[in-house]
Amino acid sequence: MLGFMKVKRYIGGEAEVIISEVVEKIRKPKRYRIPEIDEELRKKRTRSEVRIMAMARKVGVATPIVLDVEGDKIIMERIEGEAVKNVMDEEVARKIGEAVAKLHRAGIVHGDLTPMNMIYNNGKLYFVDFGLAFHTHDIEAKGVDIHVFFESLKASFENWEKLKDAFIEGYSCYERAKEVLERVKEIEERGRYIDRSKYEVNR
Amino acid sequence: MIALGIEGTAWNLSIGVVDENRVILVEDRPYIPKEGGIHPREASQHHAEVIGELIRSVFSKIPPQKIDLVAFSQGPGLGPCLRIVATAARALSLKLNIPLIGVNHCHAHVEIGRWMCGVSDPVVLYVSGGNSQIISKKGGRYRVFGETLDIGIGNALDKLARYMGLQHPGGPKIEKLAKNGRKYLKLPYVVKGMDFSFSGLVTASQKLYDRGERKEDIAYSFQETAFSMLAEVSERAMAYLEKDDLLLVGGVGANKRLKEMLKIMCEDREGNFYAPPTEFMGDNGAMIAYTGLKLFLKGRETSIDESFVKPDYRIEEVEL
Ligand SMILES: Nc1ncnc2c1ncn2[C@@H]1O[C@H](COP(=O)(O)OP(=O)(O)O)[C@@H](O)[C@H]1O
Numbered sequence: 001m002l003g004f005m006k007v008k009r010y011i012g013g014e015a016e017v018i019i020s021e022v023v024e025k026i027r028k029p030k031r032y033r034i035p036e037i038d039e040e041l042r043k044k045r046t047r048s049e050v051r052i053m054a055m056a057r058k059v060g061v062a063t064p065i066v067l068d069v070e071g072d073k074i075i076m077e078r079i080e081g082e083a084v085k086n087v088m089d090e091e092v093a094r095k096i097g098e099a100v101a102k103l104h105r106a107g108i109v110h111g112d113l114t115p116m117n118m119i120y121n122n123g124k125l126y127f128v129d130f131g132l133a134f135h136t137h138d139i140e141a142k143g144v145d146i147h148v149f150f151e152s153l154k155a156s157f158e159n160w161e162k163l164k165d166a167f168i169e170g171y172s173c174y175e176r177a178k179e180v181l182e183r184v185k186e187i188e189e190r191g192r193y194i195d196r197s198k199y200e201v202n203r
Numbered sequence: 204m205i206a207l208g209i210e211g212t213a214w215n216l217s218i219g220v221v222d223e224n225r226v227i228l229v230e231d232r233p234y235i236p237k238e239g240g241i242h243p244r245e246a247s248q249h250h251a252e253v254i255g256e257l258i259r260s261v262f263s264k265i266p267p268q269k270i271d272l273v274a275f276s277q278g279p280g281l282g283p284c285l286r287i288v289a290t291a292a293r294a295l296s297l298k299l300n301i302p303l304i305g306v307n308h309c310h311a312h313v314e315i316g317r318w319m320c321g322v323s324d325p326v327v328l329y330v331s332g333g334n335s336q337i338i339s340k341k342g343g344r345y346r347v348f349g350e351t352l353d354i355g356i357g358n359a360l361d362k363l364a365r366y367m368g369l370q371h372p373g374g375p376k377i378e379k380l381a382k383n384g385r386k387y388l389k390l391p392y393v394v395k396g397m398d399f400s401f402s403g404l405v406t407a408s409q410k411l412y413d414r415g416e417r418k419e420d421i422a423y424s425f426q427e428t429a430f431s432m433l434a435e436v437s438e439r440a441m442a443y444l445e446k447d448d449l450l451l452v453g454g455v456g457a458n459k460r461l462k463e464m465l466k467i468m469c470e471d472r473e474g475n476f477y478a479p480p481t482e483f484m485g486d487n488g489a490m491i492a493y494t495g496l497k498l499f500l501k502g503r504e505t506s507i508d509e510s511f512v513k514p515d516y517r518i519e520e521v522e523l
């Protein structure tokens with residue numbers, strides 16, 4: 001690209017992300033999985049990432065604008081700012097809640113809601129990494145979406161309980177918030193009390 | 204210092220004896236169900252029947268007066284099995300007049316893996332019958348960063364095996380069949396951030412069997428799908444936590460294909476893959492003894508009053 005900015009390269013959970021004036025996200029083949037699985041996943045995720053980023057923006061959730069897609073590579077606008085992981089507080093958590101409410105109202109489930117996948121800049125919150133996102137009105141899927149977020153809060157922040165409450169405050173503007181949050185509780189319990197009678201032999 | 208540890212959260216009743224430097228001995232008395240999966244009551248009856256003989260056998264190899272402390276698996280696990288183990292451990296502690304230490308079973312898997320592989324702060328993939336979790340240390344505690352939303356991977360393998368008419372335990376049989384699989388049959392791949400789910404995968408595989416597909420191809424497709432999911436969430440956790448070491452623990456860790464995939468994943472991101480010897484991957488007494496010893500050296504002890512069993516004991520609750 002233009003080359004006047006420092007290039008940052010990031011090997012994420014599934015993609016390589018090169019940050020310069022623009023951001024290139026490349027889903028390279030994963031050698032550990034067979035091509036039948038690998039190719040399908042990479043194609044599917046790249047396509048749905050582009051589609052859902054645009055959808056999210058339409059319902060008022062800020063996402064990077066896609067500049068080009070070629071094969072397994074997405075070229076998108078670079079968002080300036082800090083990873084939410086580094087600037088998290090109750091105010092930010094509440095804003096995240098409001099944004100996720102908008103996504104869920106539109107039937108968008110992000111699929112990997114963690115503070116690493118959100119960028120904060122001067123009070124404006126952006127979401128990235130829609131590779132695991134999909135469209136659904138299923139309560140369970142929305143519940144899992146939030147469960148994943150809560151787990152990531154728990155794992156990263158000492159004051160996760162406060163952050164969780166702030167998120168809920170923001171999320172509660174969604175008409176079905178109560179129903180989804182009930183389900184989140186149920187999912188948590190399920191994890192905590194795996195039915196041990198199903199505990200089976202394996203060696 | 205010499206520690207004796209009793210493991211008995213589920214199918215395997217096992218006693219291990221270790222000191223700070225090595226495993227002195229391990230003896231197992233596994234419960235093997237006649238059919239189907241584990242029946243908690245039957246498993247605990249088995250443990251109750253053999254535990255006296257197992258302790259005598261261990262003491263014929265190492266004199267009881269040499270033991271400095273007794274550790275036991277306090278949970279998570281099957282309540283009836285846990286009670287047998289706790290009772291035996293309390294009795295030994297009183298009789299030999301040595302300290303008692305309750306150990307979290309998942310914590311023990313992680314600690315013996317770290318010990319044997321000499322790795323200090325890894326992302327841990329813990330895969331067994333009932334558990335499948337991504338664990339790592341954060342803020343002086345172990346935390347679960349991702350886990351199954353329904354059943355454990357071992358459980359899923361066993362379920363599929365049983366459906367295809369294979370004897371318990373199913374994991375090794377699926378592994379063997381998979382070696383002769385040739386055709387990949389499409390199966391649901393379910394990853395949600397660092398969480399994942401296997402029950403849909405089992406159901407879809409069972410349908411393939413009903414449809415008359417070859418067992419070998421089903422086993423192959425199942426493993427490739429399930430293990431790709433595990434490798435993916437492990438990699439996501441490594442990226443998220445910015446850690447370069449991955450440690451595999453738990454009974455399903457014996458699977459060679461799973462190990463191979465994780466190794467390749469780590470290589471490709473310039474990380475390191477570790478797995479302890481297979482005999483220390485599944486449930487064993489040495490891991491309880493070692494973890495108990497480690498905790499004791501940090502000043503921990505469990506009084507008889509606090510030694511009640513914890514069937515739902517989470518690794519996050521452990522004070523390190
Ligand atoms: N458009 C963007 N602008 C600025 N930074 C970005 C952008 N997209 C991604 N990033 C940064 O790169 C990291 C990895 O990108 P992400 O899409 O989350 O890939 P992965 O799926 O590998 O996690 C993000 O956590 C974020 O810090």
Ligand SMILES: [Mg+2]
Nearest residue numbers: 012116117129
């Ligand atoms: Mg990401």
